[in-house]
Amino acid sequence: MSQVRSVLVNAGPWLPVPPTGYGGIETVVATLVPELRRAGVRVVLATVGTSTLEADGHVFGLPEGRFAQVAAPYNRVSGITHAYMHAVTTALRDLEVDLVHDHLEVVGPAVLGAMGTSAPPVLQTLHWDLRKHPDFYETFDGRGRVRFAAVSQSQLDRAPRRLQEQTLGVVPLAAPLPEPYDGPTETGDHVLVLARITRDKGQDTAARIARAAGVPLVLAGPVAGIGDPDELERRLADGSLDGHPDAVYWRDEVAPLVDGDAVRWVGGVAGGEKERLLRTARALLAPNRWPEPGATGVVEALFRGVPVVATPQGVLPSLVEHGVTGYLHDDEDGLVRALGLLDRIDPDDCRAAAAPWTPAAMAASYLDLYDLLLKENR
Template sequence: MVVPPWYPVPPSGYGGLEQVVAGLVDGLVDRGHRVTLFGAGPGHGTDATYVPTVGELQHERLGEALPELAHLARVRRWLDPARFDVVHDHTTIGPLLADRRAVPTVATVHGNPVGEYGDVLSHVSPSVGLVAISHTQRRLNPRLPWAGTVHNAVETALFPRKQVPGTGPVLWLARFSPDKGPEVAVAACRAAGLPLVLAGKCNEPGERRHYTEVVEPLLGPDVRVVFDADRETCLRLLVDARCLIMPIQWDEPFGMVMVEAMATGTPVVALNRGAVPELLRPGVTGLTCDRPEDLPGALREADRLRPEDCVAHVAEHFSAAGMARGYEAVYRRSLTRPHATLVEPVPVR
């Protein structure tokens, strides 16, 4: 299992990819597989054997190419085909380099497979099995060599749960990015007469710029801002929230925060874009709106949805055990795909 070198697994704060991988690793170990996790930094919190390629996490260099390239080069040297059956790559660049590995690769596509990212993926070797995280994502670029679709998932036992509908503020939990629509959340909650918590990642230049130029001028006493919350804070905000608002302005390929909200019993109010229709059961676990103008009414109605229905939906459709079974099937199919070895590995000690 190869993750990017930016954040720990599981993450202490931001890091949806890392949260997914943590659940997947432990789910595979529970099913009897031996898993080695290649990451960065001094430690991890999974049941895998952990191999760091560098002693320090590289999140301060997020956005640079060299940290990930160096990380992948070290991983490739250590992939002894006598020790590993399949590599599961979660990095951006890894799939493009995978045909040089001594072991077959399955690669999860965590972003939208269009634009520049789509160009990279279109040059991936046919021997590399690309896995979509939603049917919506797969339809955006159907010509890629998809090997399957496996929804992201969570370990539901790790989530606190509310017993009655939340009476706290509406929660927006995302990056301070135009794609995530924090300014739309402010307008919708204000129109609904409901308080709002904006809990956002805001440590990259684009995020800080969007917050300062677009979001901050809209703030008032009805909006509380929480920057770069840790994992414990995020879970507490989810449990306390009346609902989660997802006013996305792009075709979100998944939306992990929606699953996490439902796992705590908190319903979701979202604009009907991207993978939202795949994740929610309208009228049961959330409410979807076709226009931003419809969000205020939906926010006022969210408290009629039952927490137990949200939790049951996640347990049935987005459990870590189910995700592990889905990937296990993809791994087995990958062993039958043609694979050419171009490099000699260095055995791991």
């Protein structure tokens, strides 16, 4: 039985928990917190004011999420994370928690580490590409009080040595288990990309291969934090998104391939609409250009018996077994061929492969790391 009685889980300032549409980290937090509470742990959730996830206490670092500004220039965005962490650390001084489980990139461990023994021990989950911040990860010393958890072995293998030495373990990401659903379940004719529109996710590649294979494609996910197609059109027209890398990628490389028929963009989706698109998809596409460390969308698809067609980047080879639960190819020609072989995949094999990535298993792994961290800092 875990020795942890209470924990502050810091979700960060970008999106509410649970998110109303896209939200990778926030979905993970929304999946983890209920399982920790079921295990008898008191959870204080640090998040933004529009969050609705039930917890034993809340710290609201900002009134609402700031995801629309996440890719803004540094001189416009840096104050968001620092204002948020100021509110969190101020509240933390009056809270009685055994440890902090942090999910805020770089600023979380930097601020909490600077607090020294004024803060409880900290475990940060690493959700991102660790090559982005070499100056931080190659020099940061948590002095045993700030430690890390990777979300995949492939992510940890690419980490700087100093960060590897401060990592307690690897905890694969879980996705929420499918809830009761009374909508259509018969497989449709479309394939699906379920991710924010950004060049790393390869939506342009998905559009080209789907067109070449003669398979309708649905793109679901926000552009520059905007999930409503009408709002995106207005923002592109008024110039407020000029220079935003995701908006530029959408405008120049993806939108010209979207015709509303062979390739459709449905904006951000959640709830019943997301469930319908997933359950009726012939496959989930993940033609990533980057070594994604964790892929909850892939796990969600496999839970529903939906095969995955992807590039063998990052965590994907450990989630998708080529020829059994989907197909992995480096090149577009191979991905096109894979879309012609989807009928060879047994949905039951996909469901069975997802079995290890349950929310309860993720929570149990984190409780083990919590205990190890507290033992080191007794």
